Amino acid sequence: MAEKKKSTGQAIFEDLQQKIISGEYAAGTNLPSERDLVGALGVSRSAVREALQRLAQSKLVTINHGGGTKVNDYQETGGLDLLNKLFNNKSISFDLQIFRSLMEMRSALAVDAARLAATRRSEEDKQLIQSIFEGMKQAQSSTELQKRTIEYWDAIINASENIAYKLSMNTLKENYSYFERFGENFSIKNYKFVYYEQLTQAIANKHHVKAEQAAKTVVERDARQLVNVLELAGKFPELDKQSS
């Protein structure tokens, strides 16, 4: 019921995208011509063209006027937004590697953003971060805590004044929202806020060394907990016990 009807062009785009990522259309080769795709898919040429434009925009193909449309190697040309589409395309261990990549990047950016926020945060940033932290401590459900935690880090990213981090986090958030639904299995009863407390303090005091250290601790702890929750949900059973 939450599903929106996809437009034809969007459907073709996703179809071709999937076939490119899975290797069905090999990198270096040419896609079928627009007219051939029209014949094969039974749609109009405009729909096909709109799909191809989207593929080109995400760097999956390169269109050459008169010379065909070449499939690129997405690992060499693609952007971070591809991460989404990489899930469930290969083996589970491949999914695990992508998930690990995602968490590592999120951690690295968050830690560095915390470091920068400690030196660059404005007075407003400081107060916003503190008030969000208060809200975290009063969260009534794991869903609410999750939501406020995301707000908390958003505030830090903003305070860091790094637009590249902000844009990257936009994309990363789309991805780890995929895992949010597992968050229900997570208990907030005995959740410790000491590390977030330290982080909040360090940023307030403009102490970038302590902020970096606290952020590192927080991020490692949260990553470990997320892994635990996912294991409970049976998502990655082979995570730390290879074929038990």
Add this chain to the structure above:
Amino acid sequence: MAEKKKSTGQAIFEDLQQKIISGEYAAGTNLPSERDLVGALGVSRSAVREALQRLAQSKLVTINHGGGTKVNDYQETGGLDLLNKLFNNKSISFDLQIFRSLMEMRSALAVDAARLAATRRSEEDKQLIQSIFEGMKQAQSSTELQKRTIEYWDAIINASENIAYKLSMNTLKENYSYFERFGENFSIKNYKFVYYEQLTQAIANKHHVKAEQAAKTVVERDARQLVNVLELAGKFPELDKQSS
């Protein structure tokens, strides 16, 4: 002569993209209807539609069947690929902030990738990194050194087995290639390779702590030098001397 003729759709896309980023089309408002754009720009509707599809793909707008096309706040929805288009759109100090963001992110990812590479690198990774490092030491020109340095970090990213870092770096590379042309002002005569030596060794020895530390040193040094070169080129005269 290196300029390729843009297609109409591509031209419209870039035009609208620029107007969205500059704020001429404000976030939250609706774009003119497709038919209005056709009238205003004097092109066919298919060309307009292809441009809109690209805008939607890069999250700059949200298209609603029957309900108009809404402009998004690119800072909240956009991906890392927008970084390109942010240069030269506002003031020079804004360019500086973006450049700083770019370098910070590049540094953070490179350092963490080095850390991971130290624990995950295969035997082939190790040998590749070492051989590229040898090539760096024998580089004859600053251009060649630059090229080999990029290869060196690419090899580290690959060895880190982090697909998110790889995809991010694809986008970042497009951006800092913009600054490559200033590299000619840079002398390799007295370039010190000790830090890269340490980094290469640490990765070879699977010593992730040392690798992280060495990477941090290298990255800070290189960023500082790039800033110097850019100042010589007169790009950011107000970098560390505010209105001298």
Add this chain to the structure above:
DNA sequence: AGTCTAGAATTGGTCAGACCACTTAAGCCC
């Protein structure tokens, strides 16, 4: 036999106009 070139075939780019599908707003009825 090898090379070059002009023309044909292929492929992407643009245009025009019609009609379908969904949303929004206006007007009507109660």
Add this chain to the structure above:
DNA sequence: GGGCTTAAGTGGTCTGACCAATTCTAGACT
């Protein structure tokens, strides 16, 4: 005023024609 119907507005799809760039091919030339 609230709720419904209807019309207008906006995006989605299709068709078919023609333009523009590249690639292939057959023929001419040496």
